[in-house]
Amino acid sequence: MYVPATFRESDPTKLRAFMRENSFATLVTQGEEGLTASHLPLLLDAEVGPHGRLFGHMARANRQWRGVSGEAMAVFAGPHVYVSPSWYEAEGTVPTWNYVAVHAYGTFEIVEDREGLLDILRRSVLAYESPRPKPWTFDESHPAIEGMLKAIVGFRIEISRIEGKWKLNQNHPEERRRKVVGALEVRADKDSQEIARLMRESLEG
Template identity: 50%
Template sequence: MFTPSSYKETDLSQLHQQIEQTRLAVLVTQGEQGLQASHLPLLLDRSQGSNGTLYGHFARANRQWQALENGAEALVVFAGPDAYVSAGYYPSKLEDPRTVPTWNYMAVHAWGKAQVYHDAEHLLDIVRRLSDHHEQRQAAPWSVDEAPADYMAGMLKAIVGFALPIERLQGTRKLSQNRSAIDIEGVRKSLSNSTDPLDNQLAAQMRPL
C-alpha cells in the first residue's frame, strides 16, 4: 500500500482499533488457483503475538483455505471510513485556485501465514468467540449453546477455521494532513455537514481546530 510518510499510522493501538471497527475484512492470497479474495468477519486477539492474531473461518466449499494450508502468505485489508474531498472545501481556494479534488480515507493492511483448523474443538471455539463478540450488541444475545449439538456438529463440518498471527502491519490515515490548518478545518466542517453518513464518519476522525 503506497503511503506517504505524512499519512502513515504506526501506533499499534490505533491500528488494532481500526481492525476491530472493520466489520468485514478482505483476505487475499496467491496460490495454485491464482489470486483469490474473500470477504470475512474476523476477530482480533490483541494478546496473541507481537501484533495480535486474527481468527476466522471459510466455508469449506471456498477453496481459498487450501492456499493458507499450503503456507501461502495472506494479505488482510481493513478498510476504514472514506470520503470524496471537493476542491471547494478548501477556504484557500478563494485566494489560490490551483487545487484539485482528492479522496480521504483510512486503511490497515495486515500480513501473515495462518494455521488452518479442521477439528470440531477449534472450529467451535472460533465460532463461539466470533458470535459472542457480535451478539453482545443485541438486546437478547444468541449463544451457540442454544443450537442443538447435532445441528452444530453438522454446521462445523461445513467450515474451515484459521488463526493468522499478524507478522506485519501497515496503516494509512489520509486526512488532509498536506493542507494548511484552515483547509483541514474546511474539509472537516464540509464532511460533518454532509448528508452522507460515510462522510460524517470520516469527519469524526479529523480533529477540530
C-alpha cells in the same frame, strides 16, 4: 500499501481498535487457483505474538483455503469520502479521496479440528452477539452443529506486520483542512461525518 509518512499511523492501540471496529475485512491469499479474495469477519486476539492474531472461518466449498502460500493479507477498510477542490477555496488544487485503512499481513494456518472450530465459533458469536439487547445463544448440543462444522474451515493468521493509513488532508495547510471539515460536517451521510470527526481530531491533536 503505499503509505507516505504524512499519512502513516503506527500506534498499535489505535490500529487494533480500528481492526475491531471494522472487522468485516477482505482476506487476500495466493493459492492453488491464483490470487483470491474473500469478504469475511476477522477477529483479533491482540494477546498472541508481537502484533496479535486474526481468526475466522469460511465455507469449505470456498477453495481459497487450499494450498495457501506466502503471506496472507487482511484489508480492514473504514470511512471514505470524495474531497472536492472547491472546498479549499484555493487555486491549483485537485480532487482527492480521504479514507482510513489498515492492512495486516501474516502466516495463514488452517483449523479443521472440532475443538478448534468450536472455539472460533464461540468467540465469533460472543463478539457479535454480546452487544445485542437479546443475544442469540450458540447451542453446541444441537444435532445440526456437527453438519455445520463439516461445512466450514477455520483459520488463524499470525500477524507479522501491520500498516495503517489515515489519509486526512495532512498534506494541506490547516486553513484548507478546516474548510474540508466544515464541508463534510453539513453532509448527512455517515462516512462524511466520521471523516470530519477524524480530521478534527487530527487538527486538535
